[in-house]
Amino acid sequence: MKSDLAAVNPRKTPRQRRSAVLVEAIYEAGARILETEGLAGLNTNRVATVAGVSVGSLYQYFPSKEAIVAGLLRQSRQDLLDGMRQVLATSEGETFEVIVDRLLGVAARGQFDRPSLARTLEYAEGMLAIDQETRALKTELAEEIANFLAQHGIARPLIAAWDLISLVRGLIDAAGLRGETDAADVQKRARYAVFGYLEKMRVAG
Amino acid sequence: MKSDLAAVNPRKTPRQRRSAVLVEAIYEAGARILETEGLAGLNTNRVATVAGVSVGSLYQYFPSKEAIVAGLLRQSRQDLLDGMRQVLATSEGETFEVIVDRLLGVAARGQFDRPSLARTLEYAEGMLAIDQETRALKTELAEEIANFLAQHGIARPLIAAWDLISLVRGLIDAAGLRGETDAADVQKRARYAVFGYLEKMRVAG
DNA sequence: GTCTATAGGCTGATAGAC
DNA sequence: GTCTATCAGCCTATAGAC
Numbered sequence: 001m002k003s004d005l006a007a008v009n010p011r012k013t014p015r016q017r018r019s020a021v022l023v024e025a026i027y028e029a030g031a032r033i034l035e036t037e038g039l040a041g042l043n044t045n046r047v048a049t050v051a052g053v054s055v056g057s058l059y060q061y062f063p064s065k066e067a068i069v070a071g072l073l074r075q076s077r078q079d080l081l082d083g084m085r086q087v088l089a090t091s092e093g094e095t096f097e098v099i100v101d102r103l104l105g106v107a108a109r110g111q112f113d114r115p116s117l118a119r120t121l122e123y124a125e126g127m128l129a130i131d132q133e134t135r136a137l138k139t140e141l142a143e144e145i146a147n148f149l150a151q152h153g154i155a156r157p158l159i160a161a162w163d164l165i166s167l168v169r170g171l172i173d174a175a176g177l178r179g180e181t182d183a184a185d186v187q188k189r190a191r192y193a194v195f196g197y198l199e200k201m202r203v204a205g
Numbered sequence: 206m207k208s209d210l211a212a213v214n215p216r217k218t219p220r221q222r223r224s225a226v227l228v229e230a231i232y233e234a235g236a237r238i239l240e241t242e243g244l245a246g247l248n249t250n251r252v253a254t255v256a257g258v259s260v261g262s263l264y265q266y267f268p269s270k271e272a273i274v275a276g277l278l279r280q281s282r283q284d285l286l287d288g289m290r291q292v293l294a295t296s297e298g299e300t301f302e303v304i305v306d307r308l309l310g311v312a313a314r315g316q317f318d319r320p321s322l323a324r325t326l327e328y329a330e331g332m333l334a335i336d337q338e339t340r341a342l343k344t345e346l347a348e349e350i351a352n353f354l355a356q357h358g359i360a361r362p363l364i365a366a367w368d369l370i371s372l373v374r375g376l377i378d379a380a381g382l383r384g385e386t387d388a389a390d391v392q393k394r395a396r397y398a399v400f401g402y403l404e405k406m407r408v409a410g
Numbered sequence: 411g412t413c414t415a416t417a418g419g420c421t422g423a424t425a426g427a428c
Numbered sequence: 429g430t431c432t433a434t435c436a437g438c439c440t441a442t443a444g445a446c
Binding site: 411413415417421422423424427 | 431
Binding site: 223224227258259260261262265 | 412
């Protein structure tokens with residue numbers, strides 16, 4: 001069962017409005033539980049209760065509890081990827097520094113308001129059977145950034161992309177968990193590390 | 206039970222050699238399970254089996270499964286703190302750059318050989334009822350580093366210490382999980398980010 | 411001190427009523 | 429489509445034999 005990858009995806013995409021509301025309620029309930037109690041605290045009964053639906057209804061749209069977590073992870077990754085692509089697509093004529101800063105802003109916004117959720121989802125990937133499609137989003141993101149870095153003369157662009165993603169995530173997430181609220185200040189500090197890294201990576205690998 | 210803080214510490218510190226071996230076997234079994242299957246895969250029966258002891262014996266030294274995880278977390282934090290303190294205590298006459306690099310080396314060594322374990326332990330802190338003493342080790346580490354940074358003219362030293370710890374952890378951990386094996390190369394890249402951050406923090410906060 | 415056996419509780423998932 | 433009720437399995441922790 002744990003290796004049955006078909007069982008970790010949402011069962012069906014609801015086209016009825018009522019169903020869409022139900023799925024949305026389940027996702028939000030799942031997110032809140034992950035935020036406050038972590039992966040271990042998430043079980044189908046609790047999700048259903050918090051969402052205000054019954055377990056039976058939940059199982060009509062999610063074949064397993066893993067599917068709820070996988071869906072949340074996919075959403076958050078897709079949002080981040082879309083945001084980054086939009087920045088890169090509308091960066092005609094901007095300087096390298098400005099673009100990097102805008103990318104940083106997208107990453108910071110996605111991570112900083114719900115750091116506990118972001119951290120749990122990230123951790124969940126390693127522990128759950130996540131579908132290939134959701135996993136691929138992570139790679140797509142890195143490649144998108146690597147491509148951008150390569151165009152601006154950064155050595156070993158894919159490695160650099162991975163490094164920057166994980167470094168920024170670590171810094172922002174920790175700040176959020178410590179209770180910092182000034183997103184602009186955190187972003188500024190992340191910028192220090194990012195540009196320091198990039199300057200060195202521009203000359204030598 | 207979850208809020209019973211007394212239940213997350215090892216039950217007694219064994220002075221008999223046989224007992225010490227048993228406790229050590231349980232810790233190593235727990236570490237291996239956390240590494241391969243994460244927090245959810247760790248249960249007392251499995252730990253006991255892998256350690257080659259019975260559940261009954263396990264419960265003589267650990268009042269709960271959380272106590273095993275908490276013990277592992279404490280060990281890893283204590284090792285890191287000890288390593289850092291030793292570097293700082295033997296850094297007479299060294300340049301700032303050399304000391305930072307040696308600190309980085311200590312952090313890298315502790316994190317890079319078992320990145321999956323390190324990540325799971327870190328995640329576990331937020332989800333488990335960890336005793337105050339173990340939690341305090343994290344603060345002690347940050348303060349130790351902050352004190353060092355302050356002596357060398359870094360602005361907002363405590364914030365900077367937290368940032369550097371989380372940034373380095375994120376970068377090294379991700380590299381390890383991706384399967385990178387060249388620790389020196391990873392450390393070099395971490396150095397780029399760290400010094401870039403510190404240069405900017407030296408002049409303005 | 412170490413074991414086996416088991417109790418008691420909780421969870422994932424389903425069946426069947428409405 | 430949504431619900432309640434329930435079963436079978438797994439887990440923590442303990443009791444009692446040796």
